[in-house]
Amino acid sequence: MISNILVATDGSDTADRAIDLAANLASKLGVPLTIGHVLQHGARAEELNRMAEVEHLVRHAAAETRSGLANVPLNLDAMVAGDISGAEKQRIIGVIGDEIVNRAARRAQDAGATDVSTHVVNGDYDDGILEMAKDVGSDTIVIGQRGLGRVQRMFQGSVSKKVNEKAECTVVTVR
Template sequence: MISNILVATDGSETGARAVDWAAGLAVGLGVPMTIGHVLQHGARVEELSRMAEAEHLVRHIKVEMHPHIGDIPSNMDALFSGVFSGADRERIVAVIGDEIVARAARRAKNVGAKNVSARVVSGEYDEGILSMANEIGVDTIVIGHRGLGRVQRIFQGSVSQKVNQQADCTVVTVR
């Protein structure tokens, strides 16, 4: 029986579908759910740039951090290839992560989920998701399928594959 759900999202369209699916399951079963996101402070610019609604998130950062950081560029590439210090970049990545889970929590509540919490951790994606699952004590993890090409998947594997192989609970991959 499912009693506690963790849905991992990176803010992408696939992540949003995973949030919707998990929220529907939580509503149907009347169980709590946690929205989880893993920050990778050392992520490449390309990785950060692929986040869904990246330009909207940058605008959010401008509003959220304006008093602390001046001249925030208008897009992710400019943001992370600019002149910001490591500490400023880490704060910006943290604000992005907080906004991703806040938006996902609102989305889940709009679907009808009642007991929704959010958690943001740092680290490797798969390890962070598994760590959250163990700390929260979930019995189901819902994660989006990233959609890597066959060659890329052979060499890198996907986060959803790694989580599925290593989790001690049920893992649902949403496409």
């Protein structure tokens, strides 16, 4: 029986579908739902850029951190290439992570989940998700499958695949 669900999100469309499914399950089963995100400090600029452009999160992060940027970059490529210190970049990425889980929590509540919490960690994506599941006592993880091409998947592996292989609990992968 499912008693506690963790749904991992990176702000993507697939993650949104995972949130919808997890919220539906949590609502119908009357169990807690934790929205989790692994901060993407080591991510490529293109990956961060995709997240930021979709939700205009860079402007939000700049406002929240009061970074003093006269012209807030429209994407993270500009931020990463700019004169922002490493500590400031980390702080902005942290604010983006917080905003991703907050938006996901609102989405889950709108979908009917009533007991929703958020959890943000640093680390590798797969290990971070697995640690979150242990930390919050989840017996079920819901995660979106990324659309990596066959060659990329062969060399990199996907986060959902690694979580599926390593998890000690049930994992539901959403396409």
